[in-house]
Amino acid sequence: MMSESSAARQQILETASRLFYQKGTQNVGINEVIAESGVAKRTLYRHFPSKDDLILEVMQHRASQWLTWFEEAVSSKGGTAKERLLATFDVLQNWYANPDFRGCPFINVVLEIADATHPAHQVSIQLRESIRTYIMQLASEAGVKDPVSFSQQYLLLIGGASLMATIEANPTGAQYAKQTLSVLMDAG
The missing domain is CATH 1.10.10.60 (Homeodomain-like)
Incomplete structure (x- = not known):
C-alpha cells in the first residue's frame, strides 16, 4: 500500500x-x-x-513509460527483426491516431523551453538515444549493413511522421515512413 x-x-x-x-x-x-x-x-x-523540478520528474517518468510501452508494443507484433522494425511505424500510427494525441511530448518540451541546458532537454536527448540504440539493435539483427547510419535515418523518419501527425492531425505519415524504411532496409 x-x-x-x-x-x-x-x-x-x-x-x-x-x-x-x-x-x-x-x-x-x-x-x-x-x-x-x-x-x-x-x-x-x-x-x-520548483516548477522545473516538477517538469523534470514528469518528463523522466513519461520517457521511461513511453520507451517501455514502445518496446513491448513492437515485441508483441512478433516476427523477424525486419518485420519488427517495420511494425514500429504501425505502433506509432496507433499512438498518433489516439484522439488525445497532442504531439510527441519530448519534442514539445524542447520547443517550449528555449533553454537548451534545461534538464528536460537532456531527458529528450536520452530518450532519443535509447530509441536509436533499440533500432540499431533491431537493424543489426535484421542484417542491415550499416545499423548506425540506419538508426539515424530512422530517427528522421519518426520525426517527420510525428510532425505530420501533430500538424495535420494525420496519423498516416507513419505508413509513409514505414514505406521509406522498407526501401532503406532493402537498399542496404
Missing part, C-alpha cells in the same frame, strides 16, 4: 503530466497543478521545490 505522502506525490505527477501534455509546460502554472491535483501548496513544494 502506498503511503499518504507517496500517493500525494503520484497524484501531483499524474496531474502535472496530463496538464503539461494538454496545454504545454509554459501554459500551466503551479497553482493550476495544485488545484487540479487536490493537494496543498506545501505538499507540492515538499515534493517538488
Whole structure:
C-alpha cells in the first residue's frame, strides 16, 4: 500500500503530466497543478521545490513509460527483426491516431523551453538515444549493413511522421515512413 505522502506525490505527477501534455509546460502554472491535483501548496513544494523540478520528474517518468510501452508494443507484433522494425511505424500510427494525441511530448518540451541546458532537454536527448540504440539493435539483427547510419535515418523518419501527425492531425505519415524504411532496409 502506498503511503499518504507517496500517493500525494503520484497524484501531483499524474496531474502535472496530463496538464503539461494538454496545454504545454509554459501554459500551466503551479497553482493550476495544485488545484487540479487536490493537494496543498506545501505538499507540492515538499515534493517538488520548483516548477522545473516538477517538469523534470514528469518528463523522466513519461520517457521511461513511453520507451517501455514502445518496446513491448513492437515485441508483441512478433516476427523477424525486419518485420519488427517495420511494425514500429504501425505502433506509432496507433499512438498518433489516439484522439488525445497532442504531439510527441519530448519534442514539445524542447520547443517550449528555449533553454537548451534545461534538464528536460537532456531527458529528450536520452530518450532519443535509447530509441536509436533499440533500432540499431533491431537493424543489426535484421542484417542491415550499416545499423548506425540506419538508426539515424530512422530517427528522421519518426520525426517527420510525428510532425505530420501533430500538424495535420494525420496519423498516416507513419505508413509513409514505414514505406521509406522498407526501401532503406532493402537498399542496404
